[in-house]
Amino acid sequence: MENNLCIAGFGGQGVMTFGKLLATAVCDNTDYNVTFFPSYGAEQRGGTANCYLIISDREIGTPMSDILDDLVVLNQPSYDKFVSKLKMGGRLFVNSSIVKPTSDRSDIQIISVPATDIVVGMGNIKVLNIFMLGVYIGYTEIVPSESIWKSIMEKMAGKPSLVELNKNAFEQGIELGRSQK
């Protein structure tokens, strides 16, 4: 088993936190190997940010694969840049509030979620990444959701007032992800 995931969006949408939380959960709670490789170009606010996450039961060779199994896109430029890298049968998780799928690819699974609209409805756009992480985990079940929640809680240790908001976003994401199967 080797799963190649790319998470991409605007700087500030929480792409790196999404990747790090997932990588931490894999490291702390499973026997899988994992690599997290962030883009670190001369990015600026409003520019794109992306990271690659490989989860494998063998030694990991390349931390940034040319061919993706899974792709999470939170904005249009990321969709345009990465959609062609998804393998046939690959899974695309798309923030449909602000991304219009323009590609004619019919050979991939598309999990389309109006994520920005939903989290704005929750009252805080900053939980977009936690919500999408929930969607991704709910759909793929790549690691148990409890282990991800544990990593989120550890990350939020200094900000107890935000736990409820994040829990709500994560659980709604999980549910939406499961319902799209």
Add this chain to the structure above:
Amino acid sequence: MAKVLMKGCEAIAEAAVRAGCRFFAGYPITPQNEIPEYFSKRMPEVGGAFVQGESEVASVNMVYGAAAGGTRAMTSSSSPGISLKSEGISYAAAARIPMVYVNVCRGGPGVGVIQPAQTDYLQATKASGNGGFRMRVFAPATVQEAVNMTYKAFDYADMDRNPVLILSDGVVGTMMEPVELPPMKSDDEIERIKESKKKISCIGHPLGERVWIKPGVWDTIMWENINKDAEKLYESWADQAEWESFMTDDAEVIVTGYGIAGRIARSAVEIARGQGLKVGLIRPKTVYPFPYKAYEMIDYSKVKAILDVEMSIPALFLEDVKAAVKERCPISTYLRSGGNLVSREEMVSRIKKLASR
């Protein structure tokens, strides 16, 4: 011990702290900023010192000073910053000062690009400064290797009284992986290490028993003898090269690369083996001393070609591979540069072509 998820640069810094490094000076440059950043937080916790110097030249010379005083000391930078530090590194080699430094390589020459590359190979292995000195150079392919090599580097530096280089790249430096950290050296152990260097360090001697730290002298014969001593040291490393050989016994194609390129090559070899191709890997872990022996163990009667993979255009690592292979089989190359990674899939397709020759 449980594994923790750590970024390469931070893991290198933590490994250094655990090895007893108590002085770090550096100057910011991408993609190694997390090394000084980590030290700035960690050094005060262990009673060490962190200094952000006013320049690369200043910071390398601060390390020269700290190491001359018997403290385990380190600096780090990325390609153009390493060039600036080369003056201090050459002085440390001349004065036989044990220091460790890390180059998290970006794409060159010049200021180049900040993305990962392996374009400093010749600088690292042949001439990291003026004067014809040598250093042990370690090339990690994983965050775990970066940790293990950094930890060990301080022992080698003290043993040799010579600088040691960790030649990393932007991938190993910035990626996060689970690592097992080595044990923390106690304050007592660190004190003992310092004490053991008393005869070669400026750590307080009675008048008449002074130690001189000299990066040069006026006496030509004395300096020639110092050169000869250093030569003996460098020659003593010849059989201490380290490498990984993987599935080379029956191989018709052997892929060779170091650092991140060598790691990606290993996974290409695994995929190609899965497709029934007889292919193997040689990945040097020390690039100085170079593991010539690994290439002597190849059965050249079976090998159709060697594929050199590196993130440098023009090819640099190739020069050592050629010297090791001695025209016993053709050598093909797969090169990327400019901050672009070598592709596993492209390697597999090139292996196929070479195997069908």
